[in-house]
Amino acid sequence: MTTVESTALAIAPRAVPREEREEAVVRFAGDSGDGVQLAGSLFTLSTARAGYDLVTFPDFPAEIRAPAGTTYGVSAFQIHFGGREILTVGDRPDVLVALNPAALKVNLPELAPGSIVIVDIGSFTERNLRKAGFEADPREDGTLDGFRVVPVDISELTLRAVAPTGLGKREALRCKNFFALGLVFWMFDRELTPVEEWVRARFKDDPLLQSANLAALRAGHALAETAELPQLPAFHLPRAHIAPGLYRAVTGHEALAFGLVDGAMRAGLHLTFCSYPITPASTLLHDLARLRHFGVTVLQAEDEIAAVCAAIGASYAGGIGVTSSSGPGIALKTEAIGLAVMTELPLVVIDSQRAGPSTGMPTKTEQADLLQAVFGRPGEAPVVVLAAASPADCFEMAREAIRLAVHHMVPVFLLSDAFIANASEPWRLPDLDALADFPARFHTDPASFAPYRRDERLVRPWAVPGTPGLEHRIGGLEKQDVTGHVSYDPENHRRMTELRWNKVLRVADDIPEQGFEQGGPEDELLLVGWGSTFGPIARAVRECRAQGLAVAQIHLRYLWPLPRNLGALLSGFRRILVPEMNKGQLARLLRGEFLVPAKALSKVTGRPFTVAELVAAIRASLEERP
Amino acid sequence: MNAPVRRPDPRDYASGQDVRWCPGCGDYAILRAIERTLADLGADPARTVFVSGIGCAARLPYYLATYGFHGVHGRAPAIATGIKLTNPDLDVWVVGGDGDMLSIGACHLAHLLRRDLDLTLLLFNNEVYGLTKGQLSPTAPVGTRTPSSPMGSVERPLSACLFALGAGGRFVARAIDTDRDLAEILRRAHDHPGTGFVEILQNCVVYNDGAFAPITDREVAAERQLRLVPGQPLRFGARGEKGLALRRDGVGLEIVRADDPAQQDRILRHDPTNRDLAHMLAALEPPMPVALGVIYANPGEVSFERALRAQEGPLAARAGRRELQDLMRRGPVWYVPG
Numbered sequence: 001m002t003t004v005e006s007t008a009l010a011i012a013p014r015a016v017p018r019e020e021r022e023e024a025v026v027r028f029a030g031d032s033g034d035g036v037q038l039a040g041s042l043f044t045l046s047t048a049r050a051g052y053d054l055v056t057f058p059d060f061p062a063e064i065r066a067p068a069g070t071t072y073g074v075s076a077f078q079i080h081f082g083g084r085e086i087l088t089v090g091d092r093p094d095v096l097v098a099l100n101p102a103a104l105k106v107n108l109p110e111l112a113p114g115s116i117v118i119v120d121i122g123s124f125t126e127r128n129l130r131k132a133g134f135e136a137d138p139r140e141d142g143t144l145d146g147f148r149v150v151p152v153d154i155s156e157l158t159l160r161a162v163a164p165t166g167l168g169k170r171e172a173l174r175c176k177n178f179f180a181l182g183l184v185f186w187m188f189d190r191e192l193t194p195v196e197e198w199v200r201a202r203f204k205d206d207p208l209l210q211s212a213n214l215a216a217l218r219a220g221h222a223l224a225e226t227a228e229l230p231q232l233p234a235f236h237l238p239r240a241h242i243a244p245g246l247y248r249a250v251t252g253h254e255a256l257a258f259g260l261v262d263g264a265m266r267a268g269l270h271l272t273f274c275s276y277p278i279t280p281a282s283t284l285l286h287d288l289a290r291l292r293h294f295g296v297t298v299l300q301a302e303d304e305i306a307a308v309c310a311a312i313g314a315s316y317a318g319g320i321g322v323t324s325s326s327g328p329g330i331a332l333k334t335e336a337i338g339l340a341v342m343t344e345l346p347l348v349v350i351d352s353q354r355a356g357p358s359t360g361m362p363t364k365t366e367q368a369d370l371l372q373a374v375f376g377r378p379g380e381a382p383v384v385v386l387a388a389a390s391p392a393d394c395f396e397m398a399r400e401a402i403r404l405a406v407h408h409m410v411p412v413f414l415l416s417d418a419f420i421a422n423a424s425e426p427w428r429l430p431d432l433d434a435l436a437d438f439p440a441r442f443h444t445d446p447a448s449f450a451p452y453r454r455d456e457r458l459v460r461p462w463a464v465p466g467t468p469g470l471e472h473r474i475g476g477l478e479k480q481d482v483t484g485h486v487s488y489d490p491e492n493h494r495r496m497t498e499l500r501w502n503k504v505l506r507v508a509d510d511i512p513e514q515g516f517e518q519g520g521p522e523d524e525l526l527l528v529g530w531g532s533t534f535g536p537i538a539r540a541v542r543e544c545r546a547q548g549l550a551v552a553q554i555h556l557r558y559l560w561p562l563p564r565n566l567g568a569l570l571s572g573f574r575r576i577l578v579p580e581m582n583k584g585q586l587a588r589l590l591r592g593e594f595l596v597p598a599k600a601l602s603k604v605t606g607r608p609f610t611v612a613e614l615v616a617a618i619r620a621s622l623e624e625r626p
Numbered sequence: 627m628n629a630p631v632r633r634p635d636p637r638d639y640a641s642g643q644d645v646r647w648c649p650g651c652g653d654y655a656i657l658r659a660i661e662r663t664l665a666d667l668g669a670d671p672a673r674t675v676f677v678s679g680i681g682c683a684a685r686l687p688y689y690l691a692t693y694g695f696h697g698v699h700g701r702a703p704a705i706a707t708g709i710k711l712t713n714p715d716l717d718v719w720v721v722g723g724d725g726d727m728l729s730i731g732a733c734h735l736a737h738l739l740r741r742d743l744d745l746t747l748l749l750f751n752n753e754v755y756g757l758t759k760g761q762l763s764p765t766a767p768v769g770t771r772t773p774s775s776p777m778g779s780v781e782r783p784l785s786a787c788l789f790a791l792g793a794g795g796r797f798v799a800r801a802i803d804t805d806r807d808l809a810e811i812l813r814r815a816h817d818h819p820g821t822g823f824v825e826i827l828q829n830c831v832v833y834n835d836g837a838f839a840p841i842t843d844r845e846v847a848a849e850r851q852l853r854l855v856p857g858q859p860l861r862f863g864a865r866g867e868k869g870l871a872l873r874r875d876g877v878g879l880e881i882v883r884a885d886d887p888a889q890q891d892r893i894l895r896h897d898p899t900n901r902d903l904a905h906m907l908a909a910l911e912p913p914m915p916v917a918l919g920v921i922y923a924n925p926g927e928v929s930f931e932r933a934l935r936a937q938e939g940p941l942a943a944r945a946g947r948r949e950l951q952d953l954m955r956r957g958p959v960w961y962v963p964g
Contacts, residue, residue: 045958198958244964248957258954265947272712291953295944297711297934302737306704309697309734313677313708316695317716321708339698429959432951465693465709465716468672473641473688475696476680485643486688 018189018236023082025090026184028177029107030099031068032061032075035177039097040077042181042198044249046190047081048426051239054081055535056249057089057423057608060363069131074106083238087535089423091610095187097180099123099154101132108138113146116233118183120176122155150231152223154179161219165212175216182220188235192221243428250427252391252420256350257287259398261294262432264320266399267406267440272314274299274307275324279362280418281352284324308333308340308349315345318442318464320402324350326418327369328358334377337411339476341381341500344452344460346405346412346440348398349373349383353417355606364606365418367531368582373413374560374589380497382504384408385560387415389534392427394420397557399435400511406440408507409459415559417581419532419608446470451484457510458503505561514563518545519552525621526573528598530556530586533579533609540614551618556586562593570596574626577601577617579609597626634668636661641691652803652828653682656750657689659808660719664692666813674717677706679731681723682757683750683828700731703738703747710743714931718745719816723828724765725755728784732764739793742820744929746812749786749825750803754834772833786825787908787921791901795823798904798922802842803828811919819925841916850912854919859884859893860907862915869893870915879906881914898923 026043028036037058047054059076066073080090092112098104100123111117121139129137138144139151158179162172178199185192195217203210224232250258264271273296275285289298297314301307304325311321323333330351340347353369355361369376373385384404388397397414405412443449443461446469452460463470472484480487481495518541519526529537534555541553554569556562570576570590576598578587584600591598601617603609639661647653664674674692678684680699687694697705706720720738727735727749738747754772755761761774765786769778790798797818801811803826815822827838841850848864860870861884869884871892882889897903904922928936938944945953 048958049960051962194958242962244962246955246959246961248954248959258950261950262947265950270712272708274708292938293945294950295938295941297938299707299711299934301704301707302733305701306707306734306737309701309704310708310711312697313695313705313710314712315708316705317675317709317712319712321712335698336701343695429954432947432954465675466673466713471671471691471693473643473690473694473696475678475687475694476698477696 016234018234025080025093026095027078027093028097029076029103032073034099039177039181052081053086053240055425069128071102083240087539101128105132116148118150120154121151122153161215162212167212178213178216179220182217186224245428247426249424251424252394253284255394256398259395263399263402266437270319272297273322274310276304276307278329280421281326304329304332308336322348326354338377338381340411343474344409348401350414352421361606370585384412387531403438450482508561508564511558513565517553521572523552524550525575526552528554528578536609539611567594634665636665639664650831655803662809663812676719677702679722679726681726683723686721703734710931720747724751724763729764736793739795741930746816746822750828752828752830753837760833790823796820797822799824799920852915852917854896
């Protein structure tokens, strides 16, 4: 054990009264190079281990290496945790850790009065203040009035703590995140052990960095503990009642990658994943590229169109072709998705939506591709559309996408978004041995074969090249019913158009009926959501119900076809509110399908709904005359 | 006693569907050559897949009794890539025209060639858009008048074979639709391990009749066609009286007299593995003779799809459900007791 370690352990902890809280929102913010993402994920690990429920969200700058100290180079990580069920990333931070002036500048508008702001005053140089766009020092001109400011010279104290290790100044300063982490650990009464274990494992080949990071972590913790920082508040949160089981933290894309691999195994098919880099979808490409040893073929295609076409080729050849992108890339794939509709081949298209149009705000979230997914193709080109409700839900929905694509010979869209892709939440790990297989069936009998002879579900046979006696030709030209020969016959085109539509509508017989998340038909107002709005809507509805308001919640994971009983559920309500991060796309769809008074609650800021916004909207809706 | 094995007949490979090309189209001759090649190879129709994009040439899969996939414009190379990635054992042929492969789909063609998938790619070059009724093609010469270029085009054409070489193609050949040796060139392209690329000069009787007459007309053929034979001198002319040699005054090829003892020794021999020579040969155009036959053939070690599959490891050793379960549970996990 080094001297540094023993010093930290030798000081007696101070006994402090800890403020009781149900939940807390902490945001770490700093320059891209300050390691806030790492600090955030380590705090998350400790939070999960300590028995709290949680949701986290990283907020990266779009620039890869923005100039240090600028507002556009600020990286942040937010975690919401507590003793009750946590469904959102939290409306506003209760605690902001700002490692430089720019991080303070960017996050100030988010803070509620009374929030705790821990600032690294060591970074508050005139130059850094100017770069962040502060005309004067915010500590002196009243900017920070109303906040509980905790000024700490994190830079200097980190350098001092790390000095005995002999690490150079530049490198030593990079341990700032561990110092800050030590402070926050003390605030929330956390054991350092899980992080110490992590540091030891991570830097096992670099003893210098190992001891430097440990020294910074312990120095931060010790500073708080030894009462040198009286203004630093301490909290105690009750543990959450969490369903028993084995948990891990998972991002949406990690869960998607696991789900695709599992889904392909369940179907007994080779998985061919074809994608082109695009934010925020690329992380799925990275995640699957690490799973190649499961027999996953990963093609980084030359463009979006090649990616979807290769996926179609993969399905034609008897595998499951999956392509993934974000809105602009999906638009490029559109023509080829029509080909998959026409040739009635399985295909999975994953759309991690981002704020648009055009390049828009690539790192920010939005849900504006719903109608593109359901209707956005030339000609009548119906597909199945699913949407994951949360990061962990991606596992199940990825499996569903493969199951439905394979069993119904149809392209399936799976909608995710920038929030789901990057956010992480605890995932109760499923027991894979307890999940059912859904094997794909290939046609092999030449006697009964015609490429478009359908079964009772209107599904055509999957006849894979290599099968003797089933040689046939298919393509994008209209097909004669049953034989699959090219046909320009008007009546045949009408029939085939209907068949393709009805085949997709019949998928509704193969998906679960819709239920209420909360409340029921007796309530006065119904909130209908889809995708990543699940968390904020669920929390807002829960709060309103606790206050006695008659509000119910439905959350759709199957967007097309819609669940069979949805019309009946909706028709009982005179007030329906649809919160969406778009201009009202689901509301339009529901009004069009069911003639119900669905009203959109639109938000297009690139950020998720806050619970407060939704609670206010619920109250306003209930006060309105229906 | 075993039944005698019947040698396949080219007609066995016809699907029997009505062929809808214009009477006199060069595509008929190419279709016949393909059927002959398949018969020569004894190809198993069940394991053979023809993939196409859009255009007159792209209709070809409908006329063959193999598996066929008629895709979207320009994307046949990408679709074929997916097919080979999923089942590397299939015998895949990609067919398309100059618009399909060198305009809307040029990007995919380039990447297919650089990746070197093990398949055969036939580019029917008629220097015009046929199916859409006669517009300007990326391979049409400067000055070509079409409905979309009524004053004559002012864009320079792209050379299919130079494009293929530039993209890293390892088998590049050129042939004429009605040539008797077309089937032989197709067979060699097929047998090449990697992407076998063949540009076929194809006459469009309706929109661009006679486009290749300066090369194919009987009167000029001997002067304008350089038939490449590996290891043989680059000779042409009615009696083989001319040959190609490296220029003495610069870089490139020049015509020398084969019957002049002073020049004879300078005539180059065809070496299909020489990439620099291939570039010079592919670039020849009238009034120089046009190179026909296998311009470049230099197989790589392993095709893209086999290399990718090798990275996934042997089938028997692949990770499965057990390993997935383990992987999901690796790293920071925690147990919440009941």
